[in-house]
Amino acid sequence: MDGHTAAGLRAPDMMVERLCVVHLAQSDSEGGANKAAYRLHSNLLRAGVESILHCGRKHLNDATVVPAHLPGVGNFVSDVAAYFNARSLRQYPNRMGTPFSPMRFSYGRLDTRLLSRADVVCLHWIAGGFLSAGNLQAIKKPMVWRLSDIWPFSGGCHYPGTCVGFERACGSCPQLGSNSDDDLSRSGIRLREDGYRNLDLTVVAPSRWIADLARRSHLFGGMRIEHIPTGADLTVFYPRDRLAARARLNLPAGGHFVVFGALGATTDPRKGYAQLRIALERLAASSNHQLTLVTFGSDEANRAAQISRFPVCHLGRIDNQDTLANVYSAADVLVAPFLEDNLPNVVLEAIACGTPVAGFAAGGIPDAVEHESHGYLAPAGDSEGLARGIAYILDRLEDGHMRSNAGAFARRNFDLLKCGERYIELFREVAESRA
Template identity: 40%
Template sequence: MDNLRLNLGCGGTHHPDWVNIDFAPRQPGVLGYDLGREIPFPDDTFATVYHSHLLEHLPKRAALPFLRECFRVLRPGGVLRLAVPDLEGIARAYLTAVDAVARGEADADARHAWMVVEMVDQLARHVSGGEMLAYWRQKPLPAQDFVLARLGAEARLAIASAGSAPLPPDPAAASALEIGTFRRSGECHLWMYDRFSLLRLLQEAGFVAAEPVAASFSAIPDFGRFGLDVEPDGNTRKPDSLFMEARKPDAPAVSGPRVVQVCMQHTGGAGSAAARLQQGLSAIGVPSFLYVSSSAGHIPGVAVIPAASGQTLLREDDGRTLTHSQWPAFVQANRATLARHTHRPPGLELFSESETAARLSDIPAMELAQIINLHWIGGTADICRDTAFLKGRPIVWTLHDMHPFTGGCHYAGSCRAFEQHCGNCPQLGSTDANDLSRAQWVRKMTAYRELDITLVCPSRWLAGEARKSRLFRKKPVHVIPNGVPTDVFRPLQRAPIRNHLGIGPDDFVMLFGADALTNRRKGFAELRAALERLRADNAVSGILLLTFGSNTGPDPASLPCRSLNLGRLSTPEELALAYNAADCLLAPSLEDNLPNVVLEAMACGLPVAGFATGGVPDMVEDGRPGRLAPTGDIEALARCIAALRDLSPQDRALSRLHCRETVLTRFSLPAQARAYADLYRQLLEARR
């Protein structure tokens, strides 16, 4: 693994000794990824990075970020080699053809016609094939020897097949949408480079010793044997190219352990927690990289798992979200499975199987990870199918719910079968001891026996449940609370936010968030009953229920107080505004781990009224940053809400300060990251 080589945008030119990756791979052994987004590998991974005729297909403003990604994944001292169409060479050849026409040389008109096509067409074309395909379809091909000398052997095949290709569509008949879609399809050149502009770009990206080189020369050991730039007969594969090489400066080795994290996504409850841990580890100098199945946008240190053979990456309509095909396939398969369990009770959330398409062992350079930190891995990583690769490797598994030690449910409710073995699953409506939950439980047990797993639970409650489970009772369990970015979630000027929402200065605003109000576990039925109790006591005057997470929200007519629904809030900044609009957060969950919403609200200075459920008491010390009721006790919950409403202005201000202080001292990202880093080092030292 000391000489890993990366070939980006490889097309049909690749070698089995390289990690080959392309936008839309067409051959086995080539991974798929949107390289204009990021390069999906950790920092300092490859000794060599190579790409040929890729850079010109990116928008000019995307070129520098892309080269910085190349720089990031290179090891210190590593070599970048790239080839682009040589703008200077093309321009000089065009001028030579112009001079030849002026002198009346034979065949000069044909050479000039070709040079105009070569110089302009791929920059300007509006339809696939453009004027270049039209030129190649001519029989006989004008200035054939000249064209082949310009483009090399690769063009010979393209020209030979041009006659059977359909005629390019008429650009004048294409709509603006069709043209725009085509222009971003990857076929067009979006910028051009000469040796000076490319040198400046490489230097700006951080490279040193950048210089043009011949196609047959390279500082990369044994580069010629791979046949990437030079054909077996010694001819240059793309003679119209400018070849350059540059080096990443040497640097001291990073002392921290190399960590690869895995989570289904970097948003949502578990996903946000994983992304924040990634952010915290990077901030304290621990090399860490997070792989996900779905990403809502580029985030440093995060990438979707590259698509292996038979898999694809799907770009959603928003243009930003990139999703591995295994995730929708996983969701569809689980829905089909649950549909067969016709006695499954209503109001339950996800019940999921452990099988997925992708394997961690299929991700190049995973062998370099000293610690693999798993999170919520449904539809993302099937460790039961990857035991041969994972065996002997230290695995830290951050639990975000109970699924890793159950037969498929994510919260077990009153069922305690996971303490012995699953079966007769109440969440499946099953009376069969050997049902799906038993099969999944046995599958996990068989795999876990082979693996070196250390558990991290964000809450004391979940740690206790894990220790009681038969699957994990012999595994070490640590409690490390999640951290929250206190620079984003912080107290803001509340009056302008409330004015914008039409909230009166004297309104007592209660905030409640849930993706689905029908999810029984979130406790909305208990919350509504508590509000009904307040109404019965004539105590709802001046109360406003502010909700978020669901586009529809609760039916206002069914509520005992006024309500306002904010819908789905897609960014942390939007959430922070919502927290700062409220006077208290309602947390009536019947089961929960260490919900991010409570930490985020408290970081904004928002006290909490809720049930003493799961990990909530770890965050909310009853009577100071909030009030907690016994889980399910509606009368007590109503009293908690009333107590916060009735605080004096001075006590309310003190409560806000205490909420903020609690998060700063116990739930900061640096504190979380340092605790994980210490655990990683302990695990590695124990193996020496």
């Protein structure tokens, strides 16, 4: 029996006494944060926990996912709420292009009978107009909030950049282009202060980076904050035969493939596509390496056919996990040029497939990549350093050590089942504490 099958057979041994967890998330499948919520929910079910995902935008045909909106309106109402929230941003014509999510309007309608069954309510990504802070006051249960970004303790931004306004109740928000202390970010903090008052709330940080930010924050600084990494499903993401993976994807058997993938990979500046382009141009000018860049998750816009002398192959959006595992296994390097991120799923999934990572030492990425062991970390934004990292890995492919180190590191630190066990321990603890 191979390792990935054995890992999948451990779940029945994790049976627990009666525990009901209701998860609240914007969606069951849109974006990395919501996919992580669904994975945790599914993992709890496999472990014998009564788990229900209560979400604003349901797409999956799964009876354990229950929509949290008025009957018959589908996803339309979420678009309406998002529109009216976005209108409040019009008063800031100089704002940056970074995402900022006001919480003035919410569309989520929580099922009180469902919540009454819960021993613990686990919050995930509830932005996008799904829930406001005030909605949380109606949940008379102990809550655990898994941080996908800093939105729960900011005035509305999702990533802070160099701003530390979240430490002092925001105001004069650089992302809004605001010079007023009494701006939308400050009102967002006030709404959160009122909504979080007297909640039985425990915070879970997937990365050490976001745990540190939460401890420094005005809103969460005095709360209990636990560090539990996001897990990768090792029954899906495991090292596969490279040539067979390339054949399944209709990629040539020979040559080096460097993979870059993210939601909005080529259009979201935070994903670092611009820095990646510069890195590849530097690599082309300074080395004899020949490679093909393979991207996925990118929009139709900005799809270059070639960067310098390197061809680019675009796979588009990939929702099937087995296909993703083949993409990682077919690659020689996953490049993670993210300028700011919590703990990217693509990095965890890639190393689980034995694929080394060249990236920036930004956000939670250093939690998953050991420099010069199974990857290479350059300072954030340093395109020349990223080029050196790609070359460093390509030069060491033949001995196989980086690939084996990557898989071993993932099994040791990011096994979804082990992470699920830690969540179950925490859920049981907070439930028993309330009882």
